[in-house]
Amino acid sequence: MPSDNKxxxxxxxxxxxxxxxxxxSQPALALELPFTFVGAIVVGGAFGFFLDRWLHTSPxxxxxxxxxxFYAGIREVIRRLPGNGKDSQGG
Numbered sequence: 671m672p673s674d675n676k677x678x679x680x681x682x683x684x685x686x687x688x689x690x691x692x693x694x695s696q697p698a699l700a701l702e703l704p705f706t707f708v709g710a711i712v713v714g715g716a717f718g719f720f721l722d723r724w725l726h727t728s729p730x731x732x733x734x735x736x737x738x739x740f741y742a743g744i745r746e747v748i749r750r751l752p753g754n755g756k757d758s759q760g761g
Contacts, residue, residue: 692752696752702750703747703750706743706750707744707746708743710739710746711736711739711740712739714735714736714737714738714739714740714742715735715736717735718731718732718734718735719731721735
């Protein structure tokens with residue numbers, strides 16, 4: 671039937687731009703993730719550093735908040751990776 675063929679063509683045409691958009695976003699994601707990871711560690715370490723200077727507890731708070739920044743960076747990288755969302759877990 672001609673109407674069935676037209677519906678099939680429109681769905682395959684719709685998946686074409688989606689594939690190219692996914693392909694284009696992969697390099698952007700690859701460039702973004704290292705900055706996200708390092709940024710979380712730097713922010714946590716800097717926060718700890720300034721708390722250490724204020725409370726005279728050097729270097730303990732910098733290590734603690736740097737570790738928390740490391741954890742937050744890993745968590746954010748995993749969250750941003752494709753296929754690791756709530757939809758792919760099935761629940």
